[in-house]
Structure formats: structure tokens, C-alpha cells
Amino acid sequence: MKSPFSLDRQNQKVESKIVVALERIAEAFRVLLWLESKENALSPIQIQILIFLLFHSDEKCKVSYLSQEFNMTKATISDSVKLLLQKGLIQKFNNPIDTRSYIIGLTPAGKQTAEKSANFAFAIEKPLFTLSNEQKEIILSSLLNLIHELHKANIITIQRMCFTCVNYQHDEGQHYCKLLQSQLQNTELRIDCAEHELIPA
Numbered sequence: 001m002k003s004p005f006s007l008d009r010q011n012q013k014v015e016s017k018i019v020v021a022l023e024r025i026a027e028a029f030r031v032l033l034w035l036e037s038k039e040n041a042l043s044p045i046q047i048q049i050l051i052f053l054l055f056h057s058d059e060k061c062k063v064s065y066l067s068q069e070f071n072m073t074k075a076t077i078s079d080s081v082k083l084l085l086q087k088g089l090i091q092k093f094n095n096p097i098d099t100r101s102y103i104i105g106l107t108p109a110g111k112q113t114a115e116k117s118a119n120f121a122f123a124i125e126k127p128l129f130t131l132s133n134e135q136k137e138i139i140l141s142s143l144l145n146l147i148h149e150l151h152k153a154n155i156i157t158i159q160r161m162c163f164t165c166v167n168y169q170h171d172e173g174q175h176y177c178k179l180l181q182s183q184l185q186n187t188e189l190r191i192d193c194a195e196h197e198l199i200p201a
């Protein structure tokens with residue numbers, strides 16, 4: 001059996017164990033997000049939209065961008081946006097660059113909910129504080145490489161990480177950001193950078 005979920009394969013292949021471990025962590029995210037959404041009488045995607053709006057700039061706060069970010073159809077995102085508007089948690093603004101679309105922003109009530117809900121993954125972050133710097137660096141590098149490979153395989157769509165940015169340079173094992181004009185240590189590589197500019201296809 002080639003499935004990483006096969007127990008025999010897991011006993012033979014560390015790669016399969018890692019896949020199953022990542023699946024367990026994904027499940028923990030799903031459970032924590034579900035608990036947070038239940039507490040706020042919202043759906044998980046509605047909570048995710050509120051948190052995204054809290055931390056990202058206006059040009060990304062549009063239905064089309066959100067649909068790519070969360071791998072959902074525009075219709076599904078539009079439905080969630082409508083409900084969040086009805087609940088008074090978000091508001092619409094005209095898009096000065098494109099009159100056919102609009103920008104979504106948080107209302108004061110939405111900001112309050114987003115700020116509280118943004119802590120939903122703290123239970124996953126907490127045990128990471130107990131690891132050594134070396135362990136954290138290895139985990140981060142491994143995850144960045146894995147995400148980059150999944151992006152190249154079109155499994156993860158939107159990426160705002162250094163490896164996919166026009167400003168990123170890699171030379172003789174050194175990472176460099178042309179925009180910041182600075183070398184980046186392994187732990188300084190960004191996973192969600194506000195200044196990220198995607199390398200054209």
C-alpha cells in the first residue's frame with residue numbers, strides 16, 4: 001500500500017509519518033476554528049475572513065482575492081460576505097482602481113470579533129515556545145520548503161512567502177531581500193509578507 005495512512009508504510013517511511021502528523025495538526029486547526037466560530041455564531045470561513053481582513057491591506061480585501069486565498073468559489077465567499085454585512089461585522093467601500101469590484105473592511109464590532117478570534121490557534125503556537133531555537137529553525141525551513149513545493153504543484157494557490165517573491169535572492173546558501181536590502185536569516189524568511197510581489201509566471 002502506497003498510502004501514507006497505511007500503518008505498515010508509516011513503520012517503514014518517515015515521510016509517511018510526517019504526512020500523518022501534518023494531517024493531525026490540520027485537524028487540530030479545524031477543531032479550534034470550529035470552536036471559535038461556534039462561540040461567535042459564525043461559520044469557520046466567516047471567522048477566517050474576519051481575521052484575514054484584520055491583518056491584510058485593502059488591495060487584498062476583495063471577494064476575488066479571498067476566493068483564491070481560501071480556495072473557494074467567488075459565490076461561496078460572496079454568500080459569507082453578505083452574512084457578515086447583515087451582522088454588521090464588515091462594510092463595503094468603493095474600489096478606486098476598479099469600479100466593478102469593492103473593498104471589504106471591518107466595522108468596529110467586526111474588528112473586536114476578529115481581534116479576539118485571531119487567537120484561536122494559540123494552543124498550537126504555545127508548545128512551540130518550548131522548543132530550542134535550532135528545532136524551530138529546522139521546522140520553519142522544512143515547512144517553507146514543503147509549502148513552496150505544494151505551491152509549485154498548484155495545490156496551494158496564493159503565496160506571500162519569500163521563495164515566490166521577485167525581491168528574493170538566494171546565493172550560496174544565503175537569503176537576501178532586495179526590497180529590504182538586507183540578508184535574511186532562516187528564521188527571518190517570511191511566510192506572509194505585506195510587501196510580497198509574486199514572481200510572474
Ligand code: SF4
Nearest residue numbers: 162165167168177193
Ligand atoms: S519583500 Fe517580503 S516576501 Fe519579498 S523577499 Fe522581501 S521579505 Fe521576502
